[in-house]
Amino acid sequence: MDVIAKELTYHYNKGAKFAVLALDNVSISIAEGEFFGVIGHTGSGKSTFIQHLNALIPVESGSLVIGGYDLSIRDKKTKKSLPEVRKKVGMVFQYPEYQLFAETVYDDVAFGVKNFNKSADKSIIDQKVRKAIEIVGLDYDAVKDESPFSLSGGQKRRVAIAGVIAVEPEILVLDEPCAGLDPQGKTALWKLLHEIHSTTAKTVIIVSHDMNDVAEQCTKAAMFDGGKMVAVGTPKELFSDAELIERAGLEVPVTCYLTNKLKGLCEIDSDFKADDFARKTAEKIRNQ
Amino acid sequence: MLKDVAFGQYYPVESFVHKMDPRAKILYLIAYIVLIFIVKNFYGFAVCLALLALTVVFARVPIVKVLKSIRAILFIIIVTFLINLFLHREEQDVVYFSWWIFTVTRGSVTFATFMALRLITLVLGSSILTLTTTPVALTDGLESLLSPLKLVKFPVHELALIMSIALRFIPTLMEETERIISAQKARGADFESGNIFSRVKALIPILIPLIISAFRRADELGDAMEARCYTGSRVRTKYKKLKFSVNDVIALFFVAAAFAGVILLNVYAGAVI
Ligand SMILES: Nc1ncnc2c1ncn2[C@@H]1O[C@H](COP(=O)(O)OP(=O)(O)OP(=O)(O)O)[C@@H](O)[C@H]1O
Numbered sequence: 001m002d003v004i005a006k007e008l009t010y011h012y013n014k015g016a017k018f019a020v021l022a023l024d025n026v027s028i029s030i031a032e033g034e035f036f037g038v039i040g041h042t043g044s045g046k047s048t049f050i051q052h053l054n055a056l057i058p059v060e061s062g063s064l065v066i067g068g069y070d071l072s073i074r075d076k077k078t079k080k081s082l083p084e085v086r087k088k089v090g091m092v093f094q095y096p097e098y099q100l101f102a103e104t105v106y107d108d109v110a111f112g113v114k115n116f117n118k119s120a121d122k123s124i125i126d127q128k129v130r131k132a133i134e135i136v137g138l139d140y141d142a143v144k145d146e147s148p149f150s151l152s153g154g155q156k157r158r159v160a161i162a163g164v165i166a167v168e169p170e171i172l173v174l175d176e177p178c179a180g181l182d183p184q185g186k187t188a189l190w191k192l193l194h195e196i197h198s199t200t201a202k203t204v205i206i207v208s209h210d211m212n213d214v215a216e217q218c219t220k221a222a223m224f225d226g227g228k229m230v231a232v233g234t235p236k237e238l239f240s241d242a243e244l245i246e247r248a249g250l251e252v253p254v255t256c257y258l259t260n261k262l263k264g265l266c267e268i269d270s271d272f273k274a275d276d277f278a279r280k281t282a283e284k285i286r287n288q
Numbered sequence: 289m290l291k292d293v294a295f296g297q298y299y300p301v302e303s304f305v306h307k308m309d310p311r312a313k314i315l316y317l318i319a320y321i322v323l324i325f326i327v328k329n330f331y332g333f334a335v336c337l338a339l340l341a342l343t344v345v346f347a348r349v350p351i352v353k354v355l356k357s358i359r360a361i362l363f364i365i366i367v368t369f370l371i372n373l374f375l376h377r378e379e380q381d382v383v384y385f386s387w388w389i390f391t392v393t394r395g396s397v398t399f400a401t402f403m404a405l406r407l408i409t410l411v412l413g414s415s416i417l418t419l420t421t422t423p424v425a426l427t428d429g430l431e432s433l434l435s436p437l438k439l440v441k442f443p444v445h446e447l448a449l450i451m452s453i454a455l456r457f458i459p460t461l462m463e464e465t466e467r468i469i470s471a472q473k474a475r476g477a478d479f480e481s482g483n484i485f486s487r488v489k490a491l492i493p494i495l496i497p498l499i500i501s502a503f504r505r506a507d508e509l510g511d512a513m514e515a516r517c518y519t520g521s522r523v524r525t526k527y528k529k530l531k532f533s534v535n536d537v538i539a540l541f542f543v544a545a546a547f548a549g550v551i552l553l554n555v556y557a558g559a560v561i
């Protein structure tokens with residue numbers, strides 16, 4: 001399923017005195033298979049954009065087509081297909097652990113599965129829940145009967161993510177999933193996301209504030225500034241224009257910073273991934 | 289948006305009424321409420337309405353904003369009106385209409401109209417207070433008015449603090465609710481279909497995270513207050529001291545005049561109720 005947005009515009013509190021233009025003519029297309037980053041300064045409209053993707057925010061003007069579903073048409077048929085869209089586009093909000101509610105980890109993870117597969121057998125649900133809990137790196141038999149509130153912060157977040165991937169969405173959307181995690185937790189989470197990307201979800205769309213992560217992990221990224229999408233491309237293309245990045249109030253990744261610092265001394269043409277950068281720099285130094 | 293419901297309805301402009309002391313406004317509102325409960329005839333009501341209209345003009349608040357407050361209790365007004373209209377009985381009355389236990393009489397029409405007017409003027413008056421006074425000023429005013437109760441060890445300051453914290457967190461909790469609703473919708477929760485039981489059950493995934501987060505916030509707020517050496521009312525002074533001004537005195541004249549007018553009318557113009 002591809003995501004194609006054309007001239008998407010959205011105001012909060014439209015018509016009121018305090019209307020906020022949160023999205024301004026955003027045209028973007030995200031092909032299936034991408035590990036897509038969404039970056040931008042705080043308040044630039046990232047969350048607003050991704051909430052459009054599973055119809056939590058209705059299209060105000062412009063168009064948005066996801067797979068076969070045109071979310072910009074507002075009729076009964078589209079409304080009926082909303083559950084399908086939400087099933088295929090999984091959404092993990094920021095601090096998803098605050099949305100846990102059930103008595104056991106099992107029940108919480110099964111919530112979405114049951115909602116989207118109303119007539120499914122218990123054995124099928126069991127199987128999906130077990131798979132999801134195992135993918136996020138928890139021990140199914142150890143945690144399934146625990147209360148989600150007795151887990152650690154990192155474990156809670158894993159449970160919350162499991163609740164979304166248990167539905168097996170084709171597109172997985174995450175809003176700053178790394179916020180508030182320690183470095184190890186972060187590394188583990190990225191690994192987990194790549195695993196999900198290579199197994200259940202074909203496309204991953206992720207909002208991130210850390211440009212190093214984006215350079216390291218994403219195949220493509222779009223940059224937002226003041227509700228507009230100001231640039232899109234591979235991390236290499238994006239971060240090559242350091243001025244553009246800084247104008248949007250962001251910092252370039254360390255590798256990019258170093259590349260610019262070393263300019264004149266030695267030209268390094270890496271894709272800004274740490275490994276690639278280190279290898280190419282070493283090579284250059286050896287040659288000179 | 290949930291956030292838009294009645295709260296935070298403070299209308300930020302500069303006006304005669306906005307500048308009044310919150311204590312004066314609260315006291316005058318109480319006086320006004322007493323007034324609309326002792327009114328005995330429609331002339332007296334005209335006086336109350338004149339006072340109300342004068343206040344709206346001096347508050348520089350759009351009349352639509354004031355009228356909107358009726359919407360919240362419109363249902364109650366209509367129901368009480370109908371109940372009074374059909375079921376109110378008076379001795380020796382002109383009967384207009386009668387069926388089964390329902391009768392409409394001249395007395396019941398007057399009574400029902402009167403009661404509805406009372407409710408409406410009551411709500412309109414109160415809404416002017418909240419439209420022209422910030423929640424903070426309102427709690428400050430209440431605290432100050434209730435302070436004599438400190439003599440009997442009543443925790444006035446704490447009560448006011450609880451109120452202002454509650455008011456402060458209403459928008460936050462609304463926002464949180466909206467976020468949780470979105471998150472559960474994304475997981476396929478359905479709040480709109482099914483019978484009443486399944487709808488109530490569908491609220492659990494919203495309420496539990498909401499309650500938990502309210503407790504978490506309460507904990508954090510408590511810690512933050514303690515970290516800033518908050519110790520309660522004993523030694524606290526205020527940054528903004530409340531002070532009565534000339535506006536309050538002028539307003540007092542109008543309220544007193546209305547009172548006098550209503551009492552005179554009650555005595556001389558006869559009672560319809
Ligand atoms: N519920 C809301 N009501 C009114 N305005 C809102 C609401 N949510 C967001 N906004 C406004 O819309 C704009 C875009 O917000 P959005 O949440 O999409 O930003 P963001 O890029 O996700 O920021 P962050 O990185 O801080 O999460 C901001 O100016 C914000 O103030």
Ligand SMILES: [Mg+2]
Nearest residue numbers: 046047048175
């Ligand atoms: Mg955001």
